[in-house]
Amino acid sequence: MRTAVVVFPGTNCEQDVAHALTSLGGEVELVWHRETDLTGFDGVVLPGGFAHGDYLRTGAIARFSPVMAEVERMASQGSPVLGICNGFQVLCEAGLLPGALIANRDLAFICRFVDLEVVDNDSILTRSAEIGQRIRIPLNSYEGNWVDPGRTGRIVLRYLDDPNGSQNAAAAVANDGGNVVGVMPHPERGVDELLGSGDGRVLLEGFLHSLVPA
């Protein structure tokens, strides 16, 4: 079971994601954004950072990177596709998830632990967790305020407080099939109690358990 972790120019969380997934038994390969063939990968992660400098809008340029055609193919085939932070923004821009992410309500860059609640566990991110389970992981973003005018998004994780103004306090959103998920806080930075929390493990284990041979 192999997971591709996509690296755009400006991505900066790829090593954290690779470390976290590897420590949970996953097999990971970093893939440059110009790659046009993800055959042989069973899942894909778009990590956090500032892809293409976040120019125009966050994720707006990244969604046209060559690798995105393959990400779209995998999403349509039901493979696990996870976008974390900036990756969430890219998935919204690509139309693989509903809505869009705008600047935080208070225009502050938020960098702290946040408390989340699992509200839907029928997704690749939340399937190993219980409904109502509390998760504490770091949030690290300026544009984490999810808006969904069409109200079609399926929220799988919710903030207990609403630090950034996100609609219905959404912290993670899934597509109808549950195989494409965007999460604004960072599960990969919460896999070791030594660094403040191990709560992200149950989320990434869900991702790894969702991998089936392509």
Next chain:
Amino acid sequence: MKVTVEITRRPEIADPQGTTIERALRDLGNNEVMSVRVDRVIHLEVDGDDPAVVQSRVEEMCRQVLANPVLEDFSVEVTG
């Protein structure tokens, strides 16, 4: 030809930047300010002779990448 694209956030979508500027203007005593919205203007130079063709090509570019249809509307003006 010179083209000006104005990208505006839909009124129903929050504009935290506009709200913050509005508050600052009022704090400075400009009490007549009723609302502030911050939008984006993009200037392009486009190869072409027919303003109608250039107009419709840039509108396509807006739909393709320059504007996010979830959040934004756009207007295109070919200025010669």
